[in-house]
Amino acid sequence: MGKYKGFAGSGMNANKNVNNVIRQAQKMQEEMEKVQEDMESKTVEATSGGGMVTVVATGSKKIESIKINKEAVDPDDVETLEDLVLVAVNDAIAKADDMMTEGMSAITGGLKIPGLF
Numbered sequence: 001m002g003k004y005k006g007f008a009g010s011g012m013n014a015n016k017n018v019n020n021v022i023r024q025a026q027k028m029q030e031e032m033e034k035v036q037e038d039m040e041s042k043t044v045e046a047t048s049g050g051g052m053v054t055v056v057a058t059g060s061k062k063i064e065s066i067k068i069n070k071e072a073v074d075p076d077d078v079e080t081l082e083d084l085v086l087v088a089v090n091d092a093i094a095k096a097d098d099m100m101t102e103g104m105s106a107i108t109g110g111l112k113i114p115g116l117f
Contacts, residue, residue: 028107035103044099046091053084057092059099 039059047054052072056064066088072081 031107032104035107036100039100039103042099044092044095046088046095048087048091049084053081053088055085055088055092057089057096059096059103061093061096063089063092 036059042059043056043064044059045054045056049069049072052069054065054067056066058064066085068081068085072084074080
């Protein structure tokens with residue numbers, strides 16, 4: 001039993017360390033929630049076709065608006081317009097993801113947390 005002498009008070013230190021980790025995790029969660037709320041109110045803009053289609057999305061990936069230049073509307077070529085809209089929407093969503101990731105990285109120090117972003 002002599003070799004375990006140093007462990008008598010280590011239980012208290014371990015509990016203190018665990019409590020500190022829990023407090024830090026709670027603080028990080030609160031900060032991440034604030035950043036997420038902030039990012040959800042911000043918007044990103046994406047265009048395609050040299051500005052023929054413009055999409056605005058929030059940080060939560062909600063499409064706020066789609067603007068289509070009337071020159072992009074050709075009744076004989078609807079497929080091109082569909083492609084332009086698709087490209088702009090996907091780019092807006094990617095930009096929203098990037099914005100959220102950057103905001104969260106400021107808190108997590110670049111640590112990727114599954115399911116968060």
